[in-house]
Amino acid sequence: MTEAHFIIDTTVIRPKDLGTLDQLHGGLVAANSVASFQKATKLHTIERIAAKLAKTGQVGELVPIVVIGHAGSVNACLAGLFSINPDLRWPILLIDCPAKGIKVNQMVSGILASLATKNIHQVRLGKISGFVPKQGNQYFLDTFQIGPDFSAILPKFDQKFALKNAFHQAINFWGFSSRNQNNVTFAWTLRFGSTYQSHSKTLGFQIILGQGDQPNEVHIVNQVSWPQILRTYRQGKKGTVNPSRKGFTSFAISEPADFHIRDIQTAVADSQALNTGAYAFRLTTAGTYPVVIPADPQQEN
Known part of the structure:
Protein backbone atom coordinates (compact mmCIF):
# COMPACT_ATOMS: atom_id res chain seq x y z
CA MET A 1 0.00 0.00 0.00
CA THR A 2 2.22 2.82 -1.28
CA GLU A 3 -0.16 4.98 -3.37
CA ALA A 4 -2.86 7.16 -1.84
CA HIS A 5 -5.38 9.90 -2.47
CA PHE A 6 -4.45 13.15 -0.72
CA ILE A 7 -6.98 15.70 0.55
CA ILE A 8 -5.53 18.85 2.12
CA ASP A 9 -7.70 21.04 4.33
CA THR A 10 -6.02 24.39 3.72
CA THR A 11 -7.94 26.06 6.57
CA VAL A 12 -5.50 24.50 9.07
CA ILE A 13 -2.42 25.75 7.21
CA ARG A 14 -0.92 29.16 7.84
CA PRO A 15 -1.16 31.41 4.75
CA LYS A 16 2.62 31.74 4.54
CA ASP A 17 2.93 27.93 4.46
CA LEU A 18 0.51 27.36 1.57
CA GLY A 19 3.38 27.55 -0.91
CA THR A 20 5.01 24.51 0.67
CA LEU A 21 2.11 22.34 -0.50
CA ASP A 22 3.64 22.32 -3.99
CA GLN A 23 6.89 21.04 -2.48
CA LEU A 24 4.94 18.42 -0.54
CA HIS A 25 3.19 17.34 -3.72
CA GLY A 26 6.50 17.12 -5.57
CA GLY A 27 8.08 15.00 -2.86
CA LEU A 28 5.17 12.56 -2.82
CA VAL A 29 5.05 12.35 -6.63
CA ALA A 30 8.77 11.58 -6.68
CA ALA A 31 8.05 8.65 -4.37
CA ASN A 32 5.25 7.42 -6.67
CA SER A 33 2.75 7.76 -3.83
CA VAL A 34 0.10 10.04 -5.36
CA ALA A 35 -3.11 8.70 -6.85
CA SER A 36 -4.62 12.19 -6.55
CA PHE A 37 -3.72 15.40 -4.70
CA GLN A 38 -6.49 17.93 -4.06
CA LYS A 39 -6.84 21.01 -1.85
CA ALA A 40 -9.99 22.14 -0.07
CA THR A 41 -10.84 25.52 1.44
CA LYS A 42 -14.09 24.35 3.09
CA LEU A 43 -15.39 21.14 4.63
CA HIS A 44 -18.08 20.98 1.96
CA THR A 45 -15.29 20.85 -0.62
CA ILE A 46 -13.69 17.90 1.18
CA GLU A 47 -17.05 16.15 1.10
CA ARG A 48 -17.38 16.71 -2.65
CA ILE A 49 -13.83 15.52 -3.31
CA ALA A 50 -14.41 12.33 -1.32
CA ALA A 51 -17.71 11.68 -3.09
CA LYS A 52 -16.01 12.04 -6.47
CA LEU A 53 -13.31 9.59 -5.41
CA ALA A 54 -15.97 7.10 -4.34
CA LYS A 55 -17.73 7.46 -7.70
CA THR A 56 -14.61 7.01 -9.81
CA GLY A 57 -13.01 4.27 -7.70
CA GLN A 58 -12.86 0.86 -9.27
CA VAL A 59 -14.62 -2.14 -7.76
CA GLY A 60 -12.31 -3.86 -5.31
CA GLU A 61 -9.91 -0.91 -5.22
CA LEU A 62 -8.35 -0.23 -1.83
CA VAL A 63 -6.42 3.02 -2.06
CA PRO A 64 -5.97 4.81 1.28
CA ILE A 65 -6.94 8.43 1.74
CA VAL A 66 -4.48 10.77 3.45
CA VAL A 67 -6.25 13.73 5.05
CA ILE A 68 -4.07 16.65 6.13
CA GLY A 69 -6.30 18.52 8.56
CA HIS A 70 -8.20 17.71 11.75
CA ALA A 71 -11.01 15.47 13.02
CA GLY A 72 -13.66 17.59 11.27
CA SER A 73 -11.79 17.14 7.98
CA VAL A 74 -11.92 13.35 8.39
CA ASN A 75 -15.63 13.45 9.21
CA ALA A 76 -16.28 15.50 6.06
CA CYS A 77 -14.34 12.91 4.07
CA LEU A 78 -16.48 10.13 5.56
CA ALA A 79 -19.64 12.06 4.67
CA GLY A 80 -18.56 12.21 1.04
CA LEU A 81 -17.59 8.54 0.83
CA PHE A 82 -20.75 7.29 2.54
CA SER A 83 -23.00 9.51 0.42
CA ILE A 84 -22.03 7.27 -2.49
CA ASN A 85 -21.52 3.94 -0.72
CA PRO A 86 -22.21 3.49 3.03
CA ASP A 87 -20.31 0.21 2.96
CA LEU A 88 -17.10 1.75 1.62
CA ARG A 89 -14.12 1.17 3.88
CA TRP A 90 -11.05 2.89 2.43
CA PRO A 91 -8.37 3.31 5.10
CA ILE A 92 -7.87 6.90 6.24
CA LEU A 93 -4.61 8.40 7.49
CA LEU A 94 -4.97 11.70 9.36
CA ILE A 95 -1.92 13.97 9.33
CA ASP A 96 -2.01 16.90 11.75
CA CYS A 97 -0.58 20.08 10.31
CA PRO A 98 2.24 21.39 12.54
CA ALA A 99 1.37 24.66 14.29
CA LYS A 100 4.87 26.06 13.68
CA GLY A 101 4.97 25.41 9.96
CA ILE A 102 5.35 22.52 7.54
CA LYS A 103 8.69 20.74 7.30
CA VAL A 104 8.23 19.14 3.91
CA ASN A 105 10.91 16.43 4.12
CA GLN A 106 9.76 15.38 7.58
CA MET A 107 6.10 15.25 6.55
CA VAL A 108 6.86 13.28 3.38
CA SER A 109 8.95 10.80 5.36
CA GLY A 110 6.18 10.38 7.93
CA ILE A 111 3.50 9.80 5.29
CA LEU A 112 5.61 7.32 3.33
CA ALA A 113 6.54 5.43 6.51
CA SER A 114 2.88 5.23 7.54
CA LEU A 115 1.76 3.95 4.14
CA ALA A 116 4.60 1.42 3.97
CA THR A 117 4.05 0.11 7.49
CA LYS A 118 0.38 -0.62 6.79
CA ASN A 119 -0.47 -0.43 10.48
CA ILE A 120 -4.26 -0.38 10.18
CA HIS A 121 -6.53 -0.40 13.21
CA GLN A 122 -10.29 -0.80 13.26
CA VAL A 123 -11.73 2.05 15.31
CA ARG A 124 -15.27 2.71 16.44
CA LEU A 125 -17.46 4.50 13.90
CA GLY A 126 -19.97 6.91 15.43
CA LYS A 127 -23.37 7.44 13.84
CA ILE A 128 -25.53 10.53 14.25
CA SER A 129 -29.15 10.01 13.17
CA GLY A 130 -31.48 12.97 13.03
CA PHE A 131 -31.26 16.57 11.99
CA VAL A 132 -27.88 18.25 12.52
CA PRO A 133 -27.10 20.01 10.30
CA LYS A 134 -29.25 18.10 7.79
CA GLN A 135 -31.76 15.27 7.93
CA GLY A 136 -30.28 11.80 7.69
CA ASN A 137 -27.27 9.95 9.02
CA GLN A 138 -23.80 11.34 9.67
CA TYR A 139 -20.72 9.38 10.64
CA PHE A 140 -17.61 10.37 12.52
CA LEU A 141 -14.39 9.09 14.01
CA ASP A 142 -12.99 10.13 17.39
Missing part, protein backbone atom coordinates in the same frame (compact mmCIF):
# COMPACT_ATOMS: atom_id res chain seq x y z
CA THR A 143 -14.97 13.34 17.97
CA PHE A 144 -18.07 15.24 16.89
CA GLN A 145 -18.32 18.86 18.00
CA ILE A 146 -21.27 21.19 18.50
CA GLY A 147 -20.31 24.81 19.05
CA PRO A 148 -17.60 27.26 17.97
CA ASP A 149 -14.15 25.98 17.09
CA PHE A 150 -12.52 26.30 20.50
CA SER A 151 -10.82 22.91 20.22
CA ALA A 152 -7.53 24.36 21.50
CA ILE A 153 -9.03 24.76 24.95
CA LEU A 154 -11.27 21.71 25.21
CA PRO A 155 -10.37 19.32 28.03
CA LYS A 156 -8.15 16.92 26.14
CA PHE A 157 -5.29 17.83 28.40
CA ASP A 158 -2.74 15.73 26.54
CA GLN A 159 -3.11 17.66 23.27
CA LYS A 160 -0.59 20.20 22.03
CA PHE A 161 -1.43 23.63 23.36
CA ALA A 162 -0.67 26.86 21.51
CA LEU A 163 -1.44 29.75 23.85
CA LYS A 164 -1.82 32.27 21.04
CA ASN A 165 -4.43 30.08 19.35
CA ALA A 166 -6.38 29.72 22.57
CA PHE A 167 -6.38 33.48 23.15
CA HIS A 168 -7.42 34.09 19.53
CA GLN A 169 -10.33 31.68 19.81
CA ALA A 170 -11.35 32.98 23.22
CA ILE A 171 -11.40 36.61 22.10
CA ASN A 172 -13.49 35.66 19.08
CA PHE A 173 -16.24 34.11 21.16
CA TRP A 174 -16.08 35.51 24.68
CA GLY A 175 -15.79 39.06 25.97
CA PHE A 176 -13.88 39.86 29.13
CA SER A 177 -17.15 40.22 31.05
CA SER A 178 -18.85 37.30 29.28
CA ARG A 179 -21.43 39.71 27.87
CA ASN A 180 -21.04 38.26 24.37
CA GLN A 181 -21.60 34.66 25.39
CA ASN A 182 -25.39 34.82 25.07
CA ASN A 183 -24.88 35.15 21.32
CA VAL A 184 -23.28 31.71 21.05
CA THR A 185 -24.81 29.69 23.91
CA PHE A 186 -27.64 27.20 23.53
CA ALA A 187 -29.88 25.03 25.68
CA TRP A 188 -30.03 21.27 25.23
CA THR A 189 -31.09 18.02 26.84
CA LEU A 190 -29.51 14.58 26.90
CA ARG A 191 -31.12 11.20 27.59
CA PHE A 192 -29.28 7.87 27.84
CA GLY A 193 -30.40 4.79 29.76
CA SER A 194 -32.32 6.01 32.81
CA THR A 195 -30.42 9.33 32.88
CA TYR A 196 -31.94 12.63 31.80
CA GLN A 197 -29.99 15.90 31.86
CA SER A 198 -30.94 19.48 31.00
CA HIS A 199 -28.35 22.17 30.24
CA SER A 200 -29.48 25.79 29.97
CA LYS A 201 -26.42 27.74 28.76
CA THR A 202 -23.69 25.84 26.95
CA LEU A 203 -20.99 27.25 24.71
CA GLY A 204 -20.39 23.90 23.06
CA PHE A 205 -19.67 20.24 23.56
CA GLN A 206 -17.78 17.35 22.04
CA ILE A 207 -18.87 13.73 21.76
CA ILE A 208 -15.76 11.59 22.27
CA LEU A 209 -15.97 8.01 21.04
CA GLY A 210 -14.49 5.45 23.39
CA GLN A 211 -12.27 2.77 21.89
CA GLY A 212 -12.12 -0.85 22.98
CA ASP A 213 -13.91 -1.23 26.31
CA GLN A 214 -13.85 2.51 27.04
CA PRO A 215 -17.24 4.30 27.17
CA ASN A 216 -18.20 7.27 25.06
CA GLU A 217 -17.85 10.66 26.74
CA VAL A 218 -19.30 14.13 26.45
CA HIS A 219 -17.05 17.13 27.11
CA ILE A 220 -18.94 20.36 27.78
CA VAL A 221 -17.73 23.96 27.81
CA ASN A 222 -20.07 25.89 30.10
CA GLN A 223 -20.84 29.60 30.03
CA VAL A 224 -18.06 31.19 32.04
CA SER A 225 -15.52 33.95 31.51
CA TRP A 226 -12.72 32.88 29.20
CA PRO A 227 -9.90 33.58 31.72
CA GLN A 228 -11.48 30.90 33.95
CA ILE A 229 -11.56 28.47 31.01
CA LEU A 230 -7.88 29.11 30.29
CA ARG A 231 -6.98 28.63 33.95
CA THR A 232 -8.92 25.38 34.01
CA TYR A 233 -7.11 24.15 30.92
CA ARG A 234 -3.70 25.00 32.31
CA GLN A 235 -4.53 23.17 35.55
CA GLY A 236 -5.38 20.13 33.48
CA LYS A 237 -2.09 20.42 31.61
CA LYS A 238 -0.33 20.17 34.97
CA GLY A 239 -2.04 16.86 35.69
CA THR A 240 -5.00 17.96 37.79
CA VAL A 241 -7.89 15.53 37.31
CA ASN A 242 -11.17 17.27 36.45
CA PRO A 243 -9.78 20.58 37.78
CA SER A 244 -12.94 22.69 37.65
CA ARG A 245 -16.66 22.22 37.19
CA LYS A 246 -17.06 25.86 36.19
CA GLY A 247 -15.33 25.77 32.83
CA PHE A 248 -15.43 22.11 31.78
CA THR A 249 -17.69 19.18 32.53
CA SER A 250 -16.95 15.65 31.33
CA PHE A 251 -18.92 12.44 31.86
CA ALA A 252 -19.44 9.02 30.29
CA ILE A 253 -22.59 8.13 28.33
CA SER A 254 -24.11 4.88 27.11
CA GLU A 255 -25.82 4.12 23.80
CA PRO A 256 -28.20 5.03 22.41
CA ALA A 257 -27.95 8.64 23.57
CA ASP A 258 -30.53 11.20 22.47
CA PHE A 259 -29.57 14.88 22.14
CA HIS A 260 -32.08 17.70 21.70
CA ILE A 261 -30.75 21.22 21.14
CA ARG A 262 -33.16 24.11 21.71
CA ASP A 263 -33.06 27.75 20.67
CA ILE A 264 -29.66 27.59 19.03
CA GLN A 265 -28.53 31.02 17.81
CA THR A 266 -25.02 30.85 16.39
CA ALA A 267 -23.13 27.58 16.38
CA VAL A 268 -21.58 24.98 14.15
CA ALA A 269 -21.46 21.20 13.90
CA ASP A 270 -18.00 19.98 12.98
CA SER A 271 -17.20 23.47 11.63
CA GLN A 272 -20.37 23.59 9.50
CA ALA A 273 -22.74 26.45 10.30
CA LEU A 274 -26.11 25.64 11.84
CA ASN A 275 -29.20 27.72 11.18
CA THR A 276 -31.22 29.13 14.06
CA GLY A 277 -33.66 26.54 15.38
CA ALA A 278 -33.89 23.20 17.15
CA TYR A 279 -31.94 20.05 16.43
CA ALA A 280 -32.43 16.48 17.59
CA PHE A 281 -30.23 13.47 16.95
CA ARG A 282 -29.37 10.04 18.34
CA LEU A 283 -25.85 8.73 18.90
CA THR A 284 -25.10 5.06 18.19
CA THR A 285 -22.17 3.01 16.93
CA ALA A 286 -22.15 1.83 13.31
CA GLY A 287 -19.44 -0.80 13.50
CA THR A 288 -15.82 0.07 12.84
CA TYR A 289 -13.69 1.86 10.25
CA PRO A 290 -10.07 1.20 9.19
CA VAL A 291 -7.60 3.90 10.21
CA VAL A 292 -3.91 3.99 9.31
CA ILE A 293 -1.84 4.65 12.41
CA PRO A 294 0.86 7.29 11.75
CA ALA A 295 4.37 5.85 11.89
CA ASP A 296 7.43 7.48 13.39
CA PRO A 297 9.75 7.98 10.40
CA GLN A 298 12.77 7.89 12.71
CA GLN A 299 11.93 4.30 13.59
CA GLU A 300 12.02 3.39 9.93
CA ASN A 301 15.64 4.46 9.56
Whole structure:
Protein backbone atom coordinates (compact mmCIF):
# COMPACT_ATOMS: atom_id res chain seq x y z
CA MET A 1 0.00 0.00 0.00
CA THR A 2 2.22 2.82 -1.28
CA GLU A 3 -0.16 4.98 -3.37
CA ALA A 4 -2.86 7.16 -1.84
CA HIS A 5 -5.38 9.90 -2.47
CA PHE A 6 -4.45 13.15 -0.72
CA ILE A 7 -6.98 15.70 0.55
CA ILE A 8 -5.53 18.85 2.12
CA ASP A 9 -7.70 21.04 4.33
CA THR A 10 -6.02 24.39 3.72
CA THR A 11 -7.94 26.06 6.57
CA VAL A 12 -5.50 24.50 9.07
CA ILE A 13 -2.42 25.75 7.21
CA ARG A 14 -0.92 29.16 7.84
CA PRO A 15 -1.16 31.41 4.75
CA LYS A 16 2.62 31.74 4.54
CA ASP A 17 2.93 27.93 4.46
CA LEU A 18 0.51 27.36 1.57
CA GLY A 19 3.38 27.55 -0.91
CA THR A 20 5.01 24.51 0.67
CA LEU A 21 2.11 22.34 -0.50
CA ASP A 22 3.64 22.32 -3.99
CA GLN A 23 6.89 21.04 -2.48
CA LEU A 24 4.94 18.42 -0.54
CA HIS A 25 3.19 17.34 -3.72
CA GLY A 26 6.50 17.12 -5.57
CA GLY A 27 8.08 15.00 -2.86
CA LEU A 28 5.17 12.56 -2.82
CA VAL A 29 5.05 12.35 -6.63
CA ALA A 30 8.77 11.58 -6.68
CA ALA A 31 8.05 8.65 -4.37
CA ASN A 32 5.25 7.42 -6.67
CA SER A 33 2.75 7.76 -3.83
CA VAL A 34 0.10 10.04 -5.36
CA ALA A 35 -3.11 8.70 -6.85
CA SER A 36 -4.62 12.19 -6.55
CA PHE A 37 -3.72 15.40 -4.70
CA GLN A 38 -6.49 17.93 -4.06
CA LYS A 39 -6.84 21.01 -1.85
CA ALA A 40 -9.99 22.14 -0.07
CA THR A 41 -10.84 25.52 1.44
CA LYS A 42 -14.09 24.35 3.09
CA LEU A 43 -15.39 21.14 4.63
CA HIS A 44 -18.08 20.98 1.96
CA THR A 45 -15.29 20.85 -0.62
CA ILE A 46 -13.69 17.90 1.18
CA GLU A 47 -17.05 16.15 1.10
CA ARG A 48 -17.38 16.71 -2.65
CA ILE A 49 -13.83 15.52 -3.31
CA ALA A 50 -14.41 12.33 -1.32
CA ALA A 51 -17.71 11.68 -3.09
CA LYS A 52 -16.01 12.04 -6.47
CA LEU A 53 -13.31 9.59 -5.41
CA ALA A 54 -15.97 7.10 -4.34
CA LYS A 55 -17.73 7.46 -7.70
CA THR A 56 -14.61 7.01 -9.81
CA GLY A 57 -13.01 4.27 -7.70
CA GLN A 58 -12.86 0.86 -9.27
CA VAL A 59 -14.62 -2.14 -7.76
CA GLY A 60 -12.31 -3.86 -5.31
CA GLU A 61 -9.91 -0.91 -5.22
CA LEU A 62 -8.35 -0.23 -1.83
CA VAL A 63 -6.42 3.02 -2.06
CA PRO A 64 -5.97 4.81 1.28
CA ILE A 65 -6.94 8.43 1.74
CA VAL A 66 -4.48 10.77 3.45
CA VAL A 67 -6.25 13.73 5.05
CA ILE A 68 -4.07 16.65 6.13
CA GLY A 69 -6.30 18.52 8.56
CA HIS A 70 -8.20 17.71 11.75
CA ALA A 71 -11.01 15.47 13.02
CA GLY A 72 -13.66 17.59 11.27
CA SER A 73 -11.79 17.14 7.98
CA VAL A 74 -11.92 13.35 8.39
CA ASN A 75 -15.63 13.45 9.21
CA ALA A 76 -16.28 15.50 6.06
CA CYS A 77 -14.34 12.91 4.07
CA LEU A 78 -16.48 10.13 5.56
CA ALA A 79 -19.64 12.06 4.67
CA GLY A 80 -18.56 12.21 1.04
CA LEU A 81 -17.59 8.54 0.83
CA PHE A 82 -20.75 7.29 2.54
CA SER A 83 -23.00 9.51 0.42
CA ILE A 84 -22.03 7.27 -2.49
CA ASN A 85 -21.52 3.94 -0.72
CA PRO A 86 -22.21 3.49 3.03
CA ASP A 87 -20.31 0.21 2.96
CA LEU A 88 -17.10 1.75 1.62
CA ARG A 89 -14.12 1.17 3.88
CA TRP A 90 -11.05 2.89 2.43
CA PRO A 91 -8.37 3.31 5.10
CA ILE A 92 -7.87 6.90 6.24
CA LEU A 93 -4.61 8.40 7.49
CA LEU A 94 -4.97 11.70 9.36
CA ILE A 95 -1.92 13.97 9.33
CA ASP A 96 -2.01 16.90 11.75
CA CYS A 97 -0.58 20.08 10.31
CA PRO A 98 2.24 21.39 12.54
CA ALA A 99 1.37 24.66 14.29
CA LYS A 100 4.87 26.06 13.68
CA GLY A 101 4.97 25.41 9.96
CA ILE A 102 5.35 22.52 7.54
CA LYS A 103 8.69 20.74 7.30
CA VAL A 104 8.23 19.14 3.91
CA ASN A 105 10.91 16.43 4.12
CA GLN A 106 9.76 15.38 7.58
CA MET A 107 6.10 15.25 6.55
CA VAL A 108 6.86 13.28 3.38
CA SER A 109 8.95 10.80 5.36
CA GLY A 110 6.18 10.38 7.93
CA ILE A 111 3.50 9.80 5.29
CA LEU A 112 5.61 7.32 3.33
CA ALA A 113 6.54 5.43 6.51
CA SER A 114 2.88 5.23 7.54
CA LEU A 115 1.76 3.95 4.14
CA ALA A 116 4.60 1.42 3.97
CA THR A 117 4.05 0.11 7.49
CA LYS A 118 0.38 -0.62 6.79
CA ASN A 119 -0.47 -0.43 10.48
CA ILE A 120 -4.26 -0.38 10.18
CA HIS A 121 -6.53 -0.40 13.21
CA GLN A 122 -10.29 -0.80 13.26
CA VAL A 123 -11.73 2.05 15.31
CA ARG A 124 -15.27 2.71 16.44
CA LEU A 125 -17.46 4.50 13.90
CA GLY A 126 -19.97 6.91 15.43
CA LYS A 127 -23.37 7.44 13.84
CA ILE A 128 -25.53 10.53 14.25
CA SER A 129 -29.15 10.01 13.17
CA GLY A 130 -31.48 12.97 13.03
CA PHE A 131 -31.26 16.57 11.99
CA VAL A 132 -27.88 18.25 12.52
CA PRO A 133 -27.10 20.01 10.30
CA LYS A 134 -29.25 18.10 7.79
CA GLN A 135 -31.76 15.27 7.93
CA GLY A 136 -30.28 11.80 7.69
CA ASN A 137 -27.27 9.95 9.02
CA GLN A 138 -23.80 11.34 9.67
CA TYR A 139 -20.72 9.38 10.64
CA PHE A 140 -17.61 10.37 12.52
CA LEU A 141 -14.39 9.09 14.01
CA ASP A 142 -12.99 10.13 17.39
CA THR A 143 -14.97 13.34 17.97
CA PHE A 144 -18.07 15.24 16.89
CA GLN A 145 -18.32 18.86 18.00
CA ILE A 146 -21.27 21.19 18.50
CA GLY A 147 -20.31 24.81 19.05
CA PRO A 148 -17.60 27.26 17.97
CA ASP A 149 -14.15 25.98 17.09
CA PHE A 150 -12.52 26.30 20.50
CA SER A 151 -10.82 22.91 20.22
CA ALA A 152 -7.53 24.36 21.50
CA ILE A 153 -9.03 24.76 24.95
CA LEU A 154 -11.27 21.71 25.21
CA PRO A 155 -10.37 19.32 28.03
CA LYS A 156 -8.15 16.92 26.14
CA PHE A 157 -5.29 17.83 28.40
CA ASP A 158 -2.74 15.73 26.54
CA GLN A 159 -3.11 17.66 23.27
CA LYS A 160 -0.59 20.20 22.03
CA PHE A 161 -1.43 23.63 23.36
CA ALA A 162 -0.67 26.86 21.51
CA LEU A 163 -1.44 29.75 23.85
CA LYS A 164 -1.82 32.27 21.04
CA ASN A 165 -4.43 30.08 19.35
CA ALA A 166 -6.38 29.72 22.57
CA PHE A 167 -6.38 33.48 23.15
CA HIS A 168 -7.42 34.09 19.53
CA GLN A 169 -10.33 31.68 19.81
CA ALA A 170 -11.35 32.98 23.22
CA ILE A 171 -11.40 36.61 22.10
CA ASN A 172 -13.49 35.66 19.08
CA PHE A 173 -16.24 34.11 21.16
CA TRP A 174 -16.08 35.51 24.68
CA GLY A 175 -15.79 39.06 25.97
CA PHE A 176 -13.88 39.86 29.13
CA SER A 177 -17.15 40.22 31.05
CA SER A 178 -18.85 37.30 29.28
CA ARG A 179 -21.43 39.71 27.87
CA ASN A 180 -21.04 38.26 24.37
CA GLN A 181 -21.60 34.66 25.39
CA ASN A 182 -25.39 34.82 25.07
CA ASN A 183 -24.88 35.15 21.32
CA VAL A 184 -23.28 31.71 21.05
CA THR A 185 -24.81 29.69 23.91
CA PHE A 186 -27.64 27.20 23.53
CA ALA A 187 -29.88 25.03 25.68
CA TRP A 188 -30.03 21.27 25.23
CA THR A 189 -31.09 18.02 26.84
CA LEU A 190 -29.51 14.58 26.90
CA ARG A 191 -31.12 11.20 27.59
CA PHE A 192 -29.28 7.87 27.84
CA GLY A 193 -30.40 4.79 29.76
CA SER A 194 -32.32 6.01 32.81
CA THR A 195 -30.42 9.33 32.88
CA TYR A 196 -31.94 12.63 31.80
CA GLN A 197 -29.99 15.90 31.86
CA SER A 198 -30.94 19.48 31.00
CA HIS A 199 -28.35 22.17 30.24
CA SER A 200 -29.48 25.79 29.97
CA LYS A 201 -26.42 27.74 28.76
CA THR A 202 -23.69 25.84 26.95
CA LEU A 203 -20.99 27.25 24.71
CA GLY A 204 -20.39 23.90 23.06
CA PHE A 205 -19.67 20.24 23.56
CA GLN A 206 -17.78 17.35 22.04
CA ILE A 207 -18.87 13.73 21.76
CA ILE A 208 -15.76 11.59 22.27
CA LEU A 209 -15.97 8.01 21.04
CA GLY A 210 -14.49 5.45 23.39
CA GLN A 211 -12.27 2.77 21.89
CA GLY A 212 -12.12 -0.85 22.98
CA ASP A 213 -13.91 -1.23 26.31
CA GLN A 214 -13.85 2.51 27.04
CA PRO A 215 -17.24 4.30 27.17
CA ASN A 216 -18.20 7.27 25.06
CA GLU A 217 -17.85 10.66 26.74
CA VAL A 218 -19.30 14.13 26.45
CA HIS A 219 -17.05 17.13 27.11
CA ILE A 220 -18.94 20.36 27.78
CA VAL A 221 -17.73 23.96 27.81
CA ASN A 222 -20.07 25.89 30.10
CA GLN A 223 -20.84 29.60 30.03
CA VAL A 224 -18.06 31.19 32.04
CA SER A 225 -15.52 33.95 31.51
CA TRP A 226 -12.72 32.88 29.20
CA PRO A 227 -9.90 33.58 31.72
CA GLN A 228 -11.48 30.90 33.95
CA ILE A 229 -11.56 28.47 31.01
CA LEU A 230 -7.88 29.11 30.29
CA ARG A 231 -6.98 28.63 33.95
CA THR A 232 -8.92 25.38 34.01
CA TYR A 233 -7.11 24.15 30.92
CA ARG A 234 -3.70 25.00 32.31
CA GLN A 235 -4.53 23.17 35.55
CA GLY A 236 -5.38 20.13 33.48
CA LYS A 237 -2.09 20.42 31.61
CA LYS A 238 -0.33 20.17 34.97
CA GLY A 239 -2.04 16.86 35.69
CA THR A 240 -5.00 17.96 37.79
CA VAL A 241 -7.89 15.53 37.31
CA ASN A 242 -11.17 17.27 36.45
CA PRO A 243 -9.78 20.58 37.78
CA SER A 244 -12.94 22.69 37.65
CA ARG A 245 -16.66 22.22 37.19
CA LYS A 246 -17.06 25.86 36.19
CA GLY A 247 -15.33 25.77 32.83
CA PHE A 248 -15.43 22.11 31.78
CA THR A 249 -17.69 19.18 32.53
CA SER A 250 -16.95 15.65 31.33
CA PHE A 251 -18.92 12.44 31.86
CA ALA A 252 -19.44 9.02 30.29
CA ILE A 253 -22.59 8.13 28.33
CA SER A 254 -24.11 4.88 27.11
CA GLU A 255 -25.82 4.12 23.80
CA PRO A 256 -28.20 5.03 22.41
CA ALA A 257 -27.95 8.64 23.57
CA ASP A 258 -30.53 11.20 22.47
CA PHE A 259 -29.57 14.88 22.14
CA HIS A 260 -32.08 17.70 21.70
CA ILE A 261 -30.75 21.22 21.14
CA ARG A 262 -33.16 24.11 21.71
CA ASP A 263 -33.06 27.75 20.67
CA ILE A 264 -29.66 27.59 19.03
CA GLN A 265 -28.53 31.02 17.81
CA THR A 266 -25.02 30.85 16.39
CA ALA A 267 -23.13 27.58 16.38
CA VAL A 268 -21.58 24.98 14.15
CA ALA A 269 -21.46 21.20 13.90
CA ASP A 270 -18.00 19.98 12.98
CA SER A 271 -17.20 23.47 11.63
CA GLN A 272 -20.37 23.59 9.50
CA ALA A 273 -22.74 26.45 10.30
CA LEU A 274 -26.11 25.64 11.84
CA ASN A 275 -29.20 27.72 11.18
CA THR A 276 -31.22 29.13 14.06
CA GLY A 277 -33.66 26.54 15.38
CA ALA A 278 -33.89 23.20 17.15
CA TYR A 279 -31.94 20.05 16.43
CA ALA A 280 -32.43 16.48 17.59
CA PHE A 281 -30.23 13.47 16.95
CA ARG A 282 -29.37 10.04 18.34
CA LEU A 283 -25.85 8.73 18.90
CA THR A 284 -25.10 5.06 18.19
CA THR A 285 -22.17 3.01 16.93
CA ALA A 286 -22.15 1.83 13.31
CA GLY A 287 -19.44 -0.80 13.50
CA THR A 288 -15.82 0.07 12.84
CA TYR A 289 -13.69 1.86 10.25
CA PRO A 290 -10.07 1.20 9.19
CA VAL A 291 -7.60 3.90 10.21
CA VAL A 292 -3.91 3.99 9.31
CA ILE A 293 -1.84 4.65 12.41
CA PRO A 294 0.86 7.29 11.75
CA ALA A 295 4.37 5.85 11.89
CA ASP A 296 7.43 7.48 13.39
CA PRO A 297 9.75 7.98 10.40
CA GLN A 298 12.77 7.89 12.71
CA GLN A 299 11.93 4.30 13.59
CA GLU A 300 12.02 3.39 9.93
CA ASN A 301 15.64 4.46 9.56
